[in-house]
Amino acid sequence: MTVDIDLKKTVDTSYKIYIDALPALTFDKKVAVVTNPTVSGLHLDYLLERLEAPAVEVITLPDGEQYKNWESIETVLGALFEARFNRSSLLIAFGGGVIGDMTGFAASIFQRGIDFIQIPTTLLSQVDASVGGKTGINNRYGKNLVGAFHQPIAVYADPHFLATLPPREFAAGVAEIVKMAVTFDADFFAWLETADLSKPEQLAEAVARSVKTKAAVVAQDEKERGLRAALNYGHTFGHVIENETNYTTYLHGETVAIGMVMANRLAVALGLMEATEAERVEQLLQRYGLPVRYAIADVDAFYEAFFLDKKSGDNSITFILPQHLGGVEMRSDIPREAVMDILRTFTEAAQ
Amino acid sequence: MTVDIDLKKTVDTSYKIYIDALPALTFDKKVAVVTNPTVSGLHLDYLLERLEAPAVEVITLPDGEQYKNWESIETVLGALFEARFNRSSLLIAFGGGVIGDMTGFAASIFQRGIDFIQIPTTLLSQVDASVGGKTGINNRYGKNLVGAFHQPIAVYADPHFLATLPPREFAAGVAEIVKMAVTFDADFFAWLETADLSKPEQLAEAVARSVKTKAAVVAQDEKERGLRAALNYGHTFGHVIENETNYTTYLHGETVAIGMVMANRLAVALGLMEATEAERVEQLLQRYGLPVRYAIADVDAFYEAFFLDKKSGDNSITFILPQHLGGVEMRSDIPREAVMDILRTFTEAAQ
Numbered sequence: 001m002t003v004d005i006d007l008k009k010t011v012d013t014s015y016k017i018y019i020d021a022l023p024a025l026t027f028d029k030k031v032a033v034v035t036n037p038t039v040s041g042l043h044l045d046y047l048l049e050r051l052e053a054p055a056v057e058v059i060t061l062p063d064g065e066q067y068k069n070w071e072s073i074e075t076v077l078g079a080l081f082e083a084r085f086n087r088s089s090l091l092i093a094f095g096g097g098v099i100g101d102m103t104g105f106a107a108s109i110f111q112r113g114i115d116f117i118q119i120p121t122t123l124l125s126q127v128d129a130s131v132g133g134k135t136g137i138n139n140r141y142g143k144n145l146v147g148a149f150h151q152p153i154a155v156y157a158d159p160h161f162l163a164t165l166p167p168r169e170f171a172a173g174v175a176e177i178v179k180m181a182v183t184f185d186a187d188f189f190a191w192l193e194t195a196d197l198s199k200p201e202q203l204a205e206a207v208a209r210s211v212k213t214k215a216a217v218v219a220q221d222e223k224e225r226g227l228r229a230a231l232n233y234g235h236t237f238g239h240v241i242e243n244e245t246n247y248t249t250y251l252h253g254e255t256v257a258i259g260m261v262m263a264n265r266l267a268v269a270l271g272l273m274e275a276t277e278a279e280r281v282e283q284l285l286q287r288y289g290l291p292v293r294y295a296i297a298d299v300d301a302f303y304e305a306f307f308l309d310k311k312s313g314d315n316s317i318t319f320i321l322p323q324h325l326g327g328v329e330m331r332s333d334i335p336r337e338a339v340m341d342i343l344r345t346f347t348e349a350a351q
Numbered sequence: 352m353t354v355d356i357d358l359k360k361t362v363d364t365s366y367k368i369y370i371d372a373l374p375a376l377t378f379d380k381k382v383a384v385v386t387n388p389t390v391s392g393l394h395l396d397y398l399l400e401r402l403e404a405p406a407v408e409v410i411t412l413p414d415g416e417q418y419k420n421w422e423s424i425e426t427v428l429g430a431l432f433e434a435r436f437n438r439s440s441l442l443i444a445f446g447g448g449v450i451g452d453m454t455g456f457a458a459s460i461f462q463r464g465i466d467f468i469q470i471p472t473t474l475l476s477q478v479d480a481s482v483g484g485k486t487g488i489n490n491r492y493g494k495n496l497v498g499a500f501h502q503p504i505a506v507y508a509d510p511h512f513l514a515t516l517p518p519r520e521f522a523a524g525v526a527e528i529v530k531m532a533v534t535f536d537a538d539f540f541a542w543l544e545t546a547d548l549s550k551p552e553q554l555a556e557a558v559a560r561s562v563k564t565k566a567a568v569v570a571q572d573e574k575e576r577g578l579r580a581a582l583n584y585g586h587t588f589g590h591v592i593e594n595e596t597n598y599t600t601y602l603h604g605e606t607v608a609i610g611m612v613m614a615n616r617l618a619v620a621l622g623l624m625e626a627t628e629a630e631r632v633e634q635l636l637q638r639y640g641l642p643v644r645y646a647i648a649d650v651d652a653f654y655e656a657f658f659l660d661k662k663s664g665d666n667s668i669t670f671i672l673p674q675h676l677g678g679v680e681m682r683s684d685i686p687r688e689a690v691m692d693i694l695r696t697f698t699e700a701a702q
Contacts (some may be wrong), residue, residue, distance in 0.1 A: 001370040001559050005482060005502075005566045019352040070421070081492040084658070109460070112487060112498045131356060136463060141432040147463045148499065151356075208352050215356045307435070 013151040017130065017215075019208055022046075022119065022158040027053040030085050034076055034103040035094040036063040039121050042164050047094060047119065057083050061102065065247040068098045068138050070146075076106040087111050093152075096122035096169075097129035097252065101147070104135030108150035118152045121161040123173025123203075124253050127180070127210040130155040132218045132228075138247075142308050143239050149222065157207060159200055171288040172253025175234075178284055179256060180210045183233045184217070186326025193284055230328040233320040234259035240305040241294055250291070257290035266342045267321040270334070277325050295348040302343055303336065364502040368481065368566075370559055373397075373470065373509040378404040381436050385427055385454040386445040387414040390472050393515050398445060398470065408434050412453065416598040419449045419489050421497075427457040438462050444503075447473035447520075448480035448603065452498070455486030459501035469503045472512040474524025474554075475604050478531070478561040481506040483569045483579075489598075493659050494590050500573065508558060510551055522639040523604025526585075530607060531561045533632055534584045535568070537677025544635055581679040584671040585610035591656040592645055601642070608641035617693045618672040621685070628676050646699040653694055654687065 031053040035044065040060055048056070059079045061072045080089070093103030093116060100118050107116035120126045136147020162170070174197060181189035188209050197203045214231065221228040238259030241250065250258075264278040282292050296302050306317045316332040319339075323329045344350060382404040386395065391411055399407070410430045412423045431440070444454035444467060451469050458467035471477045487498020513521070525548060532540035539560050548554045565582065572579040589610030592601065601609075615629040633643050647653050657668040667683040670690075674680045695701060 001555060003368040003370065003559060003562050003566060004365065005368060005506075006365045006570055014355065014357045017354040017356060019354065070425075074421075077490070077497060078492075081490075081496065109487075109497050109499055111496060112485065112500055134463065136460075139428070139432075141429075145432065145462060146428060146460050148460055149463055155356075204352060208354060211354045215354060219357055308432075 013133070015152060015154050017155040017157060017211055019126075019157045019159070019204055019211070021160060022050050022156050025051050025117075025156075027090060029053065030055040030057070030083070030089040031092060032057040032059055032076075032080060032083070032085065032089070033092045033094050034059045034061065034099060034106070036061055036099060038063050039095045039099070043094075043121060043161060046160070047092075051092075053090075055083070057085075061099065065098055065138070065242075065252070068102055070137060070139070072102055073106050073109075073137060076102065077110055080106075080110055085110070085114075087114055089114055091116040093118045094121065095125075096120065097125040100125050100129045101135050101144070102137060104133070104150050104152065105137060105147050108135055108148040113150065115153045116150070118155040120155065120157055122165060123162055123170055123207070124176055124251075125173075126157040126162075127173055127207050128176040128214065130157060131211055131214045132231075133222065143242060143247075157211075159204060162203070167289065168251060168254070171290050172251040172256075174288045175253035175257040175260070175285065175290055177206050177210045178281065179231075179233050179260060180213045182260065182281055182322050182325055183230055183320070183328040184213050184326065185209070186324075188213070189280075189284075189325050193280070197288075229318065229330055230320055233322065233328060234263055236306065236317065236319060237262040240302055243305060244297075244302070254291050257285045258292060258294045261285070261292045262294075262342065262346065263319065263321055265345065266319060266334070266339065267323075267329075269338065269342060270321065270331075272321050272323050272329060274324065277322075280325070281322075293351055294346055295351065296343055296346045297348075299340060299343040299347060303340060364484070366503060366505050368506040368508060368562055370477075370508045370510070370555055370562070372511060373401050373507050376402050376468075376507075378441060380404065381406040381408070381434070381440040382443060383408040383410055383427075383431060383434070383436065383440070384443045384445050385410045385412065385450060385457070387412055387450060389414050390446045390450070394445075394472060394512060397511070398443075402443075404441075406434070408436075412450065416449055416489070416593075416603070419453055421488060421490070423453055424457050424460075424488060427453065428461055431457075431461055436461070436465075438465055440465055442467040444469045445472065446476075447471065448476040451476050451480045452486050452495070453488060455484070455501050455503065456488060456498050459486055459499040464501065466504045467501070469506045471506065471508055473516060474513055474521055474558075475527055475602075476524075477508040477513070478524055478558050479527040479565065481508060482562055482565045483582075484573065494593060494598075508562075510555060513554070518640065519602060519605070522641050523602040523607075525639045526604035526608040526611070526636065526641055528557050528561045529632065529635055530582075530584055530611060531564045533611065533673050533676055534581055534671070534679040535564050535677060536560070537675075539564070540631075540635075540676050544631065548639075580669065580681055581671055584673065584679060585614055587657065587668065587670060588613040591653055594656060594659075595648075595653070605642050608636045609643060609645045611636070612643045613645075613693065613697065614670065614672055616696065617670060617685070617690065618674075618680075620689065620693060621672065621682075623672050623674050623680060625675065628673075631676070632673075644702055645697055646702065647694055647697045648699075650691060650694040650698060654691060 093100040133151035136144040234256040238255035241255045267273040444451040484502035487495040585607040589606035618624040
C-alpha cells in the first residue's frame with residue numbers, strides 16, 4: 001500500500017534590502033536584538049531610538065568568530081525561552097556576519113523557525129552575509145558545517161554604521177565586493193579600479209551593485225547546487241587559512257583576499273586568466289590594504305584540509321576559478337600536482 | 352536605494368509512504384543508519400540485508416525520550432564528520448519517533464541540510480511521526496522546543512517491525528490512530544470500535560487511513576499556522592504530564608490518551624461533545640489498555656505549565672477540542688476557571 005504525501009507548493013521568501021538610513025521600525029510582537037559588545041557600545045542607542053515593540057530583549061554575545069558555536073546559540077535560545085518568546089516573535093541580527101549567521105540559525109531552529117531581520121553593521125555583512133539566507137555555526141571539523149538556509153524577512157543596510165568601522169574591517173568588505181566583480185561583472189570591476197569608496201555615494205553604489213549581483217545568483221540557485229558555489233571564489237583557499245590560523249589572525253574578508261590571489265594563480269597556470277588580469281586584481285586588493293600573501297607551513301597538510309571543507313565531494317575538490325575578469329568556472333578535475341605547484345609558490349621559501 | 356530579493360519559487364517536497372515489506376534499497380552515496388540498541392538488536396540485520404551503498408555507517412544513540420537532546424545530535428553530527436559525509440550523503444532514521452525526530456533534525460542542519468529516509472519501527476511512528484516533517488529535540492524548557500521542518504524523501508512502514516513491539520508500545524500507537532479518527536473522521540472512529548488491530552490487514556488499513564488523514568492536514572498547513580494544530584488534540588494536556596513525570600513514567604502515546612480524556616471532559620463541559628461520545632472514546636482507549644486517569648498533584652502548577660508549551664501564545668492557551676466525533680475546534684478563549692474546574696476532577700481526591 002502506498003500513500004502519496006504531496007507538499008508541492010509555492011514558497012514566497014522574497015524580501016527587500018534597504019540601502020539607506022534606518023527608518024522607524026514598529027512591531028506588534030516581542031523582539032530580541034542579538035548583538036555583541038562592540039556594536040552595542042557604538043550603536044545600540046541608535047537602533048533602540050528607532051525600534052518600537054511590546055517587549056525588546058537585548059541578547060549580547062561575545063565578539064568574534066571563535067564564539068560562532070553551539071554555546072552561543074544556546075545562549076540565544078535560553079534567553080528567548082526565559083523571556084517566553086513564541087512562534088510569532090521576531091529576532092533582529094544587529095552586527096556583522098558572525099552575528100547574522102548565528103541569529104539566523106537560532107531563528108531557524110527556535111520552535112522550528114521564526115522570522116528574523118538583518119541590520120548588518122559591517123561592510124562585509126552588508127554586501128555579502130545579508131543576501132542568501134545561509135546561516136550557521138563552526139565546529140571542530142570546520143567552518144559553517146552546521147546550519148540552515150533561512151531567509152530574513154528584510155535587511156536594512158544603513159551607511160551610518162560604516163563610519164565607525166576600523167580600516168581593516170572596511171577593507172575586508174571591499175574584498176567581497178571585488179570577489180563579486182571579478183566573477184560576474186567586468187564593467188563593475190573596471191568601475192572599482194577608478195572608484196573612491198571613501199565617498200558615501202560611491203560606496204552605496206558599490207554595495208547596491210554587489211547585492212544585486214549576489215541576489216541574481218542566489219535567486220537562480222538558493223540551495224547551492226550549482227551556480228551559487230561560484231560565490232565561494234577565494235573561499236576554498238581562504239577557509240583553510242582561517243582554520244590554520246584559528247580564526248584569530250585574519251578577518252574573513254582578508255582570507256578571501258589571499259584566497260582569490262591563490263585561485264587566480266591557479267587560473268593563470270591553467271590558462272583561464274591572463275597574468276595581467278591577476279595582477280590587476282592583486283593591485284586593487286592592495287590599494288585597500290588587503291593581504292595578498294600567506295606563508296604555508298606544510299603544503300601537504302594545506303591540501304588535505306580541502307577535503308574537510310564542506311564544499312568538497314568525496315574524492316574531489318571543486319575549485320572556483322575566474323575566467324578572465326567577469327567570468328567564472330567551477331573545476332573538479334584539477335590534478336593534485338597542479339594545485340600543489342601553486343601552493344608551493346606560497347611557502348615562506350618561495351616568497 | 353532598495354534591492355528586491357525575489358526567491359518566490361515552487362518547492363517539491365512530495366514523497367511516498369510505503370506500507371509494505373521493506374524492499375531492497377540501493378544508493379550510490381554514503382548512508383548512515385541512525386538507530387538505538389533495542390531496534391538494532393532486533394532488526395539491524397533485517398535492514399542491512401536489504402541495504403546497499405558504497406559506505407554504510409551505523410550510529411547508535413541511547414534509547415529513550417530523555418536522550419532526545421543536543422548531545423545526541425552532536426553524536427550524530429560528529430560521526431558524520433569523522434566519516435567524511437558530505438552534502439549528497441543520506442541519513443536513515445531507523446527506530447521510533449525519538450530516532451525519527453533526532454535523525455531528521457540532524458539531517459536538516461548537517462551542512463545546512465541533507466536528505467533523509469524514515470524507516471519507522473513502532474506503530475506510533477508509522478502512523479504519526481513519519482508524516483509531516485516535524486523534527487527536533489527537547490531541552491530544559493520543554494518538549495520539541497528546538498528543531499526544524501524537514502521532510503523525508505521517503506518513508507517505509509514495514510509491518511514486520513510491529514510484531515516485536517511490546518504491548519504498551521503498540522497501544523501507544525493506537526492512541527494516535529484514535530486521535531486522528533476522533534478529530535477528523537467519524538466513520539473511521541466507528542470502524543475502529545469494531546476492528547481487530549491484531550489482524551495484520553486491519554492494522555495496515557488503520558495505518559493507511561491515519562497516514563492519509565494526517566497527510567491531508569499537513570498538505571494544507573505544513574508549518575502549523577492553522578489546521579495542523581488540530582493534530583495536537585490530547586497533546587496540550589499530554590505534554591504537561593510528560594514534563595511532570597520527566598518523560599519516564601509514560602510513553603508519549605499514553606500521555607496523549609490521558610490528554611484526550613482531559614480535553615474531552617473540557618469539550619463536554621463546553622457543550623461541544625456529548626458525554627456519551629466522550630465515553631465511547633474512553634472505552635476504545637481502555638480496550639487497548641491505555642491509561643485514562645492521571646492524579647494531578649498541583650492544579651495551579653499544571654495550569655501554569657501550559658504557558659511554557661510552545662503551542663501557547665503570549666497570554667492565551669489554545670485548546671484543541673473535539674466537536675462531537677469526527678470534528679475539531681481550536682479555542683483560545685476558555686477562561687482559566689473553566690479549565691481549572693476540569694483539572695480539579697483529575698486530582699487524587701476527585702478520582
